[in-house]
Amino acid sequence: MKEEGRTESGGLFEDRDFPDEDASLFSDRFTPIARLQGDITWLRPQEICQAPALFPDNINLAHVKQGLLGDCWFLCACTFLLKSKQLLNKVLPPDQPQWGDSSYRGSFRFCFWQRGHWTEVTIDDRLPCINSSLCFSRCHSPTAFWVALLEKAYAKLYGSYEQLWAGQVSEALVDLTGGLTEHWSLGDFGLEEEEEGERTEQDSDQVRRRRLDLNLLYPVRDDCALSCSTHSTPGGVSELDQYHALTVMEWLDVKKLSEGEVRLLRIRNPWGRCCWGGAWICGAGWSTVDPVCASDLRARVAEGEFWLDEAEFMTHFDDVTVGYPISEEGHLKSIYTGNLLPHSHQLTGRWVKGHSAGGSRNSSGYSSNPKFWLKVCEKGEVLVTLLQHRKRKNPEKHAQTPLEDSKNTKHQHYQAIALHAWKVEKKRFNLSRMLNKPPCASTHCHAYEREVVLRRQLEPGYYLLIPSTYQPGAEARFLIRVFSSSATSLSALKSPAPSLPLTTDGEWETSYFRGSWVEGRTAGGSRNFLSHWQNPSFPFTVSDEPSGVNVRITLQQSRPDTDLHPIGFHVYQVREGESEQTIPRDEDPVASCIPHCYTQDVSHACSLPPGAYTIVPSTYQPDCSANFTLSLARRTHRKVVKSQERLGKAIQEVSHISVMQS
Incomplete structure (x- = not known):
């Protein structure tokens, strides 16, 4: 976004694209901040305190403290930036004129990763206040403003502050790093396993990935981003609402005075206050470990932080978001193996109703979906992701959606999507016969997520990738991304896919x-x-x-x-x-x-x-x-045999209608 605005008599920039008006604060007026209309004034940092700065001298005071806006999901991602100067400098380019500099003009530049590219957003530094104090997010230091300014730039990117109410930590992490995240559920996999019964070998991998195993992340625990969230009020989190996201600052194994070890996790609440009443808050837990170690760990706790053990963590939180580590050179590092994934590619595509929106493998139009060639040159670890572009909110529909219902929010913005891959042994092949066979890799079920991830160790050769929505005719734009440990190439099939009537008799x-x-x-x-x-x-x-x-x-x-x-x-x-x-x-x-x-x-x-x-x-x-x-x-006129998939469940790979012959 270009910097467009005017200057005041003092030469300070005013952003005409995101003015100090209600339009920048509210969009649908469906959230509690709508009650603030008429009470908010816009002030520059030098009008709020005497010596403003982007960051305080004590980095512990740079951490975020949530205000009246329900954007804990975004603030959890912001916390991760403080652990990586490289990523922070990407989002907030260094050496920008600040207050007190002769070249200061009241504007700041930020960069966000959007749809495959870094996008620059310029804002002025007028911030929403009530009674001369910031009403939205701030730092623990009252004179540090990097969080408040970053939040404003993100609000400008989304259209208003109110658009930031409720979201996914995974989306904010990708927007701030350009990297990759995975989402693991802690509470519902057991029931699903019972319902599904027997699974194929491919499906068992999906179960393993959904069942969070902290041992898997241990080699990258210091580099990956880890966030946890709750969708209901658990016993230990006495004052949490129906959805709240928190940041895992660190975790480690501590020897117990008796036998064995206990795994402890230090959690930060973006509210800036402790909200936990577990054994490691009241003191009972600390009596089981060495007093010197206990004293050291308790001294690490800053305002808004608390310790809990792995059992409490797995019991009281509903899901976890893991952000892949990013090396100094900007390469992704696998959370499964710790390997660098230095080879990457990306291509755009779209599902168009009547042409390339063929729906899931249940649909006779499946093969009309867009197709991509993936060439793997050497055996290695390969991640292929399907990222769909966010749909804009419908104000009338959104106003009727409960704020706490994160699933409904996702359904508003996104289609249910999945990604399947088939290994092609010969240069010339019959597509309809190939689609009758189970894929060699897939995301297994369609999910209402912005991005889904397919990960495999792949042998050398050619692979056909088919991204799909669950419903035929569902339209969206998307981005295919590939990260790999060995050399790969990615290309789109140039031939247009036919738009097929959804018949069941041929x-x-x-x-x-x-x-x-x-x-x-x-x-x-x-x-x-x-x-x-x-x-x-x-x-x-x-x-x-x-x-x-x-x-x-x-x-x-x-x-x-x-x-x-x-x-x-x-x-x-x-x-x-x-x-x-x-x-x-x-x-x-x-x-x-x-x-x-x-x-x-x-x-x-x-x-x-x-x-x-x-x-x-x-x-x-x-x-x-x-x-x-x-x-x-x-x-x-040949009989149709369909694959059976229920939305949100693992695919039963029976066979699939042969819909197209190459």
Whole structure:
């Protein structure tokens, strides 16, 4: 975002894009901060205290303290920045003029990772206050303002402060680091295991990953970000609301006076006060360990922190978010093996209704989803993630959603998504046969998460990746990311996927054709022009008796969104004994995709009797050059066998409808 604003008479910057008005504070007015309307004033730090600074001399006083805004999820991620100067400098570029500097102009720059790239956000330093004190987040030091300014920049990125009420720690961690997170549930896996019964070998890995094992994280415990949250009021957390996130500052194994060890975790509450009444607060727990060690550990506790043991941790919290460590060189480090993952790639994609939003493997349109090639050069650890772009809130719907219902909040912003991978042994393969087989790796179930992660040790070779939403026709943009210990490459399949009717009484076989409209030769334009018949033509036959829609044609032009031609196509019947070159010029088409549209692709489904046909794709005006791809899907009469997946449950890999043949 560019810095746009004006200066006061004193030369201080005022941000016109995020002004000191209610529009910057409120969006839907559905949260408790809506009651503050009319009570908030905007002050610069030098108007709040005498000697403001970004950071205090004592780093312990730089930690966050939550204000009246329900953004504990964001503040937990902010706490992690204090553990890594490298990441902090990325988000808050150093050497910016501060208060008291001759070059200070009242503005600060921040950077956030958004949709695959770092985005700069510039703000002025006017902050929301009540009675001359910050009303939202602050540092424990009253003269340090890095947290309040970072929170304002994040609010500008989201649209308002109120948009930060309720969220996911995992999203904030990725926005602040550009890295990767995983989400583990502590409380519901046991019931699910009983319900699911027997599992495949692939599914058992998903159970292991959902069941948090702190031993797994022990090698990276000093480098990874760890946050815990509760969705209901547990016995130990006496004053927590229905959802609250806290930060795990450190954890270690301590020898007991008797036998064995006890694992202790130091937790920080962003409220800035202790909210725990367990054995390690009242003192009973400390009597079981060496007094010198106990004294040292208790001395580490700062304001808002407390110790608890692993049993209490696993019992009283509902889930955990783990942020992958990031090396000084900016490479991800695996939380499973501790290995560096120095090779990375990313590509964008989208699910488009009627074209590439094929739904889950339950759907007959599954293979119309976008597809990607992953080449693994050497055996190694590979992480593939699917990150969908956030949907904007619907104010009317959001106002009716309970604030505490984090699951409903996720459903508002995101589709249920999953990622499957198949190993391709040969360069030429039959896609429909391959999709009948279980994938070699998958995220196993569709989840309402911004990002899902697939992790495997993969052998060298080619892998086909298919990201999908649970519901057919669900639209969203997404980002595929790959992190690996060995060399890999990632590319998108260029052929457009067909848009298939969701029938249950047959299969679809698809053919692809590539062509070009060339000025002066094959760019004949629409039927309004005599040169129409100069356009390329593509013959095909229909052999089966129709029963409803039996042909689906999709035309996609290969041009950027900013320079599209209006495109369309006609289907003509070829009479017996004729060829497509001898079709009478006054022959009416038997099917058409018109009017011509300024879009990347157009599609048309129709029912055609058995016979010979030809497709003539065209631009509206003659002499408009472009490359294009045509996909032709024809229905055949073979029985459909579906995969069965229930949303949020592991997939039962039975078999899947064969929907497309390459």
